[in-house]
Amino acid sequence: MKSTKCYTRALIENAMTHSSDPTPTVSVTAESGNVVLPPEPTKKAVVNVHIEDSNSVITDLDRTRLLGDEESPVHHGSGLGLWVANWVVTMSGGFISHTERNPQGNRVTITLLRSTA
Structure with a gap:
């Protein structure tokens, strides 16, 4: 639970x-759902947490930091929050996705497996 609060x-x-x-x-909104997570073809129960704002769209460089794509000491974002x-x-064990909101803003979705306990 502490990690959920942290991110x-x-x-x-x-x-x-x-x-x-x-x-x-x-x-901030949350919803439950089901997704197929490779390599298993069965659906898994997940929780999606959506964080939405009306700010300028996250830059490509900072989106790289948020999504963990191709980051290096030379190619990295502008702050630690997204990292x-x-x-x-x-x-x-989860993952993050980003979509642009129309007409302006960001929607960051965190997807985590739901606990079965």
Whole structure:
């Protein structure tokens, strides 16, 4: 549970910090669902946590940091918040996705396996 708070907080703080609005708004919603996770062809129960803002779209460089794609000492994002969120989610067996909101903003979705206990 502490890890859930850690990455959710990191993503909310990142959205608030990088907002040009003096009173930024960030929404957090959660929903359950089912996905097929390779290599097994069976569906797994998951929880999706959506963090949405109306900020400028996350840059390609910072999206690389958030999604963990091709990061290196030479090619990396601008802060630690997105990196921390990616690391904690990945270490928890989950994954992160990003979509642009229309007309402006970001939707970051964290997908984690639901506990069966």
